[in-house]
Amino acid sequence: MTFEEALQRLEEVVNRLEEGNLPLEESLELFAEGIKLTKYCNRQLEEAEKRIGMILEDENGNPVIREEEL
Amino acid sequence: MRVLTVRELTSHIKSLLENDRLLSGLWVKGEISNFKRAASGHVYFTLKDHFSCVRVVMFRSRARRLLFQPEDGMSVLVRGYISLYERDGQYQLYAEELEPDGAGALYAALEKLKSKLAAEGLFDRERKRKLPRFPRCIGLVTSPAGAAVRDMVNITRRRWPVARILLAPVTVQGENAPAEIARAIALVNKLAEVELIIVGRGGGSLEELWAFNTEVVARSIAASRIPVISAVGHETDFTIADLVADLRAPTPSAAAEMAVPDRLEVRRSVDAYCTRMRHHMRQCLAVYRQRLEYCTKKRVLVKPAAALCDQRRQTVDLLARHLRQGAAENLRALNSRLSLLTGRLHALSPLATMARGYSFTTGPDGGVLREAAQVQIGDPVTVHLYRGMLECTVRNKRESSN
Numbered sequence: 001m002t003f004e005e006a007l008q009r010l011e012e013v014v015n016r017l018e019e020g021n022l023p024l025e026e027s028l029e030l031f032a033e034g035i036k037l038t039k040y041c042n043r044q045l046e047e048a049e050k051r052i053g054m055i056l057e058d059e060n061g062n063p064v065i066r067e068e069e070l
Numbered sequence: 071m072r073v074l075t076v077r078e079l080t081s082h083i084k085s086l087l088e089n090d091r092l093l094s095g096l097w098v099k100g101e102i103s104n105f106k107r108a109a110s111g112h113v114y115f116t117l118k119d120h121f122s123c124v125r126v127v128m129f130r131s132r133a134r135r136l137l138f139q140p141e142d143g144m145s146v147l148v149r150g151y152i153s154l155y156e157r158d159g160q161y162q163l164y165a166e167e168l169e170p171d172g173a174g175a176l177y178a179a180l181e182k183l184k185s186k187l188a189a190e191g192l193f194d195r196e197r198k199r200k201l202p203r204f205p206r207c208i209g210l211v212t213s214p215a216g217a218a219v220r221d222m223v224n225i226t227r228r229r230w231p232v233a234r235i236l237l238a239p240v241t242v243q244g245e246n247a248p249a250e251i252a253r254a255i256a257l258v259n260k261l262a263e264v265e266l267i268i269v270g271r272g273g274g275s276l277e278e279l280w281a282f283n284t285e286v287v288a289r290s291i292a293a294s295r296i297p298v299i300s301a302v303g304h305e306t307d308f309t310i311a312d313l314v315a316d317l318r319a320p321t322p323s324a325a326a327e328m329a330v331p332d333r334l335e336v337r338r339s340v341d342a343y344c345t346r347m348r349h350h351m352r353q354c355l356a357v358y359r360q361r362l363e364y365c366t367k368k369r370v371l372v373k374p375a376a377a378l379c380d381q382r383r384q385t386v387d388l389l390a391r392h393l394r395q396g397a398a399e400n401l402r403a404l405n406s407r408l409s410l411l412t413g414r415l416h417a418l419s420p421l422a423t424m425a426r427g428y429s430f431t432t433g434p435d436g437g438v439l440r441e442a443a444q445v446q447i448g449d450p451v452t453v454h455l456y457r458g459m460l461e462c463t464v465r466n467k468r469e470s471s472n
């Protein structure tokens with residue numbers, strides 16, 4: 001799942017919960033899913049890429065990536 | 071007199087021409103005819119006016135930098151030098167720069183390329199691709215040296231450190247720039263993970279930004295599978311790359327700002343969702359709890375026996391009371407009726423009369439005798455007294471009509 005998909009699903013979950021009219025079991029399930037998504041999103045946001053990849057071209061014209069600290 | 075070979079003559083003239091101060095660097099004005107672009111990329115044409123003409127050659131490396139498409143009949147200014155093409159023994163103008171003649175000619179050429187690409191639909195709004203909201207991998211096509219790349223990397227890192235940055239190093243000015251930029255864009259497109267490309271450079275003169283006004287760069291941006299943000303020069307610079315790109319950023323720094331969201335803001339909105347969800351869930355549970363409480367406080371659950379039986383017991387009591395009352399009432403009524411009947415019976419009873427000395431007589435068939443005619447003389451009759459009976463025989467009878 002991409003971050004965007006997770007965030008979108010979270011948005012959906014919150015809206016569905018807020019619309020109400022759901023049986024308790026379903027509400028609880030959605031809530032559990034929402035908490036999972038929140039954790040997932042926050043974990044993704046914690047990630048930080050320190051390096052930069054230099055895109056070079058090999059002899060066949062294909063890209064090669066060389067990691068560099070910048 | 072010394073006899074020269076053709077070759078000696080030619081190279082002598084050539085050296086004369088090449089050592090002439092005027093001829094080694096000059097601008098010539100004229101009209102293009104016989105324009106040809108050879109497969110090698112070199113460009114050949116004849117420059118002429120009403121009196122004369124001169125052959126012009128422009129080598130590939132220079133021709134690639136042309137901002138416009140030269141055509142026959144076009145008035146141009148050519149900068150270059152004069153030399154001799156030894157094989158033909160012909161002097162030529164070796165062109166280094168070619169500009170349309172007239173005011174704003176460069177802009178006019180630019181406009182021409184612009185309208186050509188516009189006619190092809192390369193600037194159309196429908197072509198613009200949607201940029202990813204949360205890019206995980208960004209490809210930068212720019213010079214690895216210079217402030218532009220530093221700004222872009224720093225701003226991206228600060229705002230959205232989640233993103234991986236891949237840099238395709240290119241030269242952004244000079245004659246190789248257009249081809250390098252176009253090639254780099256194509257190269258980045260071979261990387262599946264790249265979700266967004268920023269192509270650009272810092273500010274410079276129109277000449278320095280020239281690569282971003284070339285057809286080859288414009289077409290490579292148009293052909294890109296990955297959405298492209300152009301970030302060329304300053305706010306006021308507007309290049310053809312900007313028109314083809316999916317989004318134009320006024321500067322490289324701005325491009326980085328536009329390319330990625332602010333992590334703190336995103337985190338705030340994730341947290342806000344979480345808060346909303348928790349709040350809602352608390353409320354939802356409170357409502358359920360309330361409903362549950364309402365139910366559990368009901369008498370039927372608290373004192374089920376009482377709730378279920380009391381009412382019924384009361385009814386039973388009431389019915390029992392009614393029954394008792396009814397029965398007594400009935401008994402009283404029967405009693406009084408009985409005593410009434412007893413009184414009446416008593417009043418009708420012949421016994422009281424008989425006690426006073428009256429009697430009645432029954433015939434042989436046991437029937438009560440009312441008339442003398444009911445019996446015959448000699449019939450046995452029974453006289454019933456108050457106490458006891460007399461068995462008699464009829465000796466005589468006197469009938470009376472009354």
